[in-house]
Amino acid sequence: MRLNAKQIAAYTGGQFLIDPIDPSALMCGITWDSREVRPGWLYVALPGERVDGHDFVGAALRAGAAGALVMQRPDAAASLLAREMGAAIIEVANTASAITDLARAWRGHxxxxxxxxxxxxxxxxxxxxxxxxxxxxxxxxxxxxxxxxxxxxxxxxxxxxxxxxxxxxxxxxxxxxxxxxxxxxxxxxxxxxxxxxxxxxxxxxxxxxxxxxxxxxxxxxxxxxxxxxxxxxxxxxxxxxxxxxxxxxxxxxxxxxxxxxxxxxxxxxxxxxxxxxxxxxxxxxxxxxxxxxxxxxxxxxxxxxxxxxxxxxxxxxxxxxxxxxxxxxxxxxxxxxxxxxxxxxxxxxxxxxxSVPEPGRQEVIAARGGFTIVNDAYNASPDSMRASLSTFAATEVAGRRIAVLGDMGELGDFAEACHRGVGAHLAGLPIQRVICVGELAAFIAEGAAAAGMDAARISRAATVADVLEELDTLLEPGDAVLVKASHFMGLTRVVEGLVH
The missing domain is CATH 3.40.1190.10 (Mur-like, catalytic domain)
Structure with a gap:
């Protein structure tokens, strides 16, 4: 992005609450996180459930923001700072919509x-x-x-x-x-x-x-x-x-x-x-x-x-x-x-x-205990869960393969059947132990048992702490652990617990 304050105001239908010292100066970046601001960027104040971006306009200006999109006038201290720095404060009806308005206009460039x-x-x-x-x-x-x-x-x-x-x-x-x-x-x-x-x-x-x-x-x-x-x-x-x-x-x-x-x-x-x-x-x-x-x-x-x-x-x-x-x-x-x-x-x-994987997406981590962690806990769907399990099963492991599986989201009335289907798929793979975390993951356990997996190889856990406690007594050098679930389950904490 390379837009000046006048263009930004025009594209978003905004009005200047505080005029910039140089209306032709270009802003070359955009963020709604005041911690990411770089000199010359545009800060967008987004309201949120827990925090309001308007509370951080001053912090963004101190970090070098050349302008801010707001839905209300900043407090006196932030307003004074904007004038001292020559930064633009532009009021719009909706800051989230203004980001789309800017992108729509910038697409033409x-x-x-x-x-x-x-x-x-x-x-x-x-x-x-x-x-x-x-x-x-x-x-x-x-x-x-x-x-x-x-x-x-x-x-x-x-x-x-x-x-x-x-x-x-x-x-x-x-x-x-x-x-x-x-x-x-x-x-x-x-x-x-x-x-x-x-x-x-x-x-x-x-x-x-x-x-x-x-x-x-x-x-x-x-x-x-x-x-x-x-x-x-x-x-x-x-x-x-x-x-x-x-x-x-x-x-x-x-x-x-x-x-x-x-x-x-x-x-x-x-x-x-x-x-x-x-x-x-x-x-x-x-x-x-x-x-x-x-x-x-x-x-x-x-x-x-x-x-x-x-x-x-x-x-x-x-x-x-x-x-x-x-x-x-x-x-x-x-x-x-x-x-x-x-x-x-x-x-x-x-x-x-x-090309290398991003953290949380089949990221292989060598733990100090002599075992391996496959961190695939960023997200999960029935298709990706089956693919991840199949990949894990095809990997050569000196010890045992242990899968920690959590709930998959956004499946609605299909949730039970989808989780049972993953369990049935799991039962046919050379995975020696599965730990199921969450209410829906219980159906993975039931699906695996129904498909013939030995009940002694299946366990259930209510919390991350329970998983870590079980793994602490279970894991041996040469073992490998796959961690997979939808992001809301927070199973990255299992990975963090195993690493640290």
């Missing part, structure tokens, strides 16, 4: 390609992989962490400069219409839907409805210049394409899939082989630590009449620092974006190999 990305599972990992691949193409800005909501999405746009080559915007949703609302000001040039799972089924009721909500990203792509990146392994693909209206509009289609070996044959049998480019994986294997090794394959658009049978296929060896076969799908999505940008497979593979 961006000359690079804006890529929208969504999906039920793995979208943050895929966003990170896509960011790292695009960085090999040119300057890239991407959503920070998983800030994919109505505040994080506009902040991503505002973090870019007009010269930024690629902006990767992760978009989250809980219900219908939310992605469409984000796309209204993001105006994505390209769109990636990673998959359609059971996350948010509480509000949407079915995977079909989730697919329709995700397809809002495709529907927002500009005719003629838009590109829709399609997961050819996705069972809901037809619904995504129909609801997103990508068949009838002139939108280029780019396919990706991560299933090994049979992929090349299937590509030639499906209508989606008429995609302009297709990227897929062959010969997928996992090493002793569960990291994927595969052959990254791609082909360009070929003559439709030949149905791509004679299109040249490029191949390149690729290995990931990320664990799990499911991350091959995520890597192929990112690779498809890079391939569409014109990068060669060797460059793409190098970027994928260098």
């Amino acid at each position: 961006l000359r690079g390609r804006v890529i929208g990305l969504t999906g039920s599972v793995g979208k943050t990992t895929t966003k990170n992989l896509t960011r790292d691949v695009c960085s090999a193409y040119g300057s890239t800005v991407a959503t920070r962490a998983n800030q994919n909501n109505e505040l994080g999405v506009p902040r991503t746009l505002l973090a870019a400069d007009p010269e930024t080559a690629v902006v990767v915007v992760e978009m989250g949703m809980r219900g219908a219409g939310q992605i469409a609302a984000l796309c209204d000001f993001v105006r994505p040039d390209w769109g990636v839907v990673t998959n359609v799972g059971e996350s948010h089924i509480e509000l949407l009721g079915s995977r079909e409805n989730i697919a329709r909500a995700k397809s809002e990203l495709y529907a927002a792509l500009p005719a003629g210049t838009g590109r829709a990146f399609l997961n050819l392994d996705e069972p809901m693909l037809d619904i995504l394409m129909d609801a997103g209206d990508v068949r009838e509009r002139p939108v280029a289609l780019v396919g990706f899939e991560g299933h090994p070996d049979e992929a090349a044959c299937e590509l030639l049998e499906r209508d989606e082989t008429l995609c302009e480019e297709v990227v897929w994986a062959e010969d997928v294997t996992l090493d002793a630590e569960g990291r994927a090794r595969f052959t990254l394959c791609a082909r360009d658009h070929a003559d439709v009449e030949e149905l791509a049978l004679f299109a040249p296929v490029e191949r390149c060896a690729c290995e990931l620092a990320l664990t799990g076969r499911h991350n091959v799908d995520n890597a192929c999505a990112a690779a498809a974006v890079g391939y569409a940008l014109g990068l060669d497979l060797e460059t793409i593979a190098a970027a994928l190999s260098a």
Whole structure:
């Protein structure tokens, strides 16, 4: 963002409570956390349930903020400080809406390609992989962490400069219409839907409805210049394409899939082989630590009449620092974006190999007690829980595999069945012990027992303290512990307790 106080006031419909000493001076950053303020940034005072951002206007100014968006006049001390520093204080009707207003206006200044990305599972990992691949193409800005909501999405746009080559915007949703609302000001040039799972089924009721909500990203792509990146392994693909209206509009289609070996044959049998480019994986294997090794394959658009049978296929060896076969799908999505940008497979593979997981997402930690922790406690859905357990089961461990599993949220009436399903999946894996934490996780325990898992290998815990107490007597050198649950369960405290 590079906007002066007059532009900010105009774009947000704001009024100056305190005029800046230099109305033409550019503000080059934005935050609503006074602890993040850097000299020359714009501070936005957001009201909250526990704290009110208006109480921190003075702190933001002392940190060097060149201006503040507020909904009420700051106190006398902050007002005096603003005058002394020559900072602008701009009053708006709603500071949260003003952030979106700024992003909407700033989007018009961006000359690079804006890529929208969504999906039920793995979208943050895929966003990170896509960011790292695009960085090999040119300057890239991407959503920070998983800030994919109505505040994080506009902040991503505002973090870019007009010269930024690629902006990767992760978009989250809980219900219908939310992605469409984000796309209204993001105006994505390209769109990636990673998959359609059971996350948010509480509000949407079915995977079909989730697919329709995700397809809002495709529907927002500009005719003629838009590109829709399609997961050819996705069972809901037809619904995504129909609801997103990508068949009838002139939108280029780019396919990706991560299933090994049979992929090349299937590509030639499906209508989606008429995609302009297709990227897929062959010969997928996992090493002793569960990291994927595969052959990254791609082909360009070929003559439709030949149905791509004679299109040249490029191949390149690729290995990931990320664990799990499911991350091959995520890597192929990112690779498809890079391939569409014109990068060669060797460059793409190098970027994928260098990409590392974020804390809390299958982060492997060596504990001082001689055991290993797999920290996957940032979030969970039925799909990601099964994938995480399968990856954990495929990892070579000197001792025992122990899983600490907590509740999964936003499943509504489907919660019991989904948790029981995870338990049934768990029962068939070489995991020697499971500790279930929470009311819903009790159904994981019941599902595992019903599917034949020995009851002596299943235990339940009410609190994090109970988990740590059990692990204290259970863990031995060479063991590995997987910690997985939805974020609200706070199972990162289990990881912290084991590390410290």
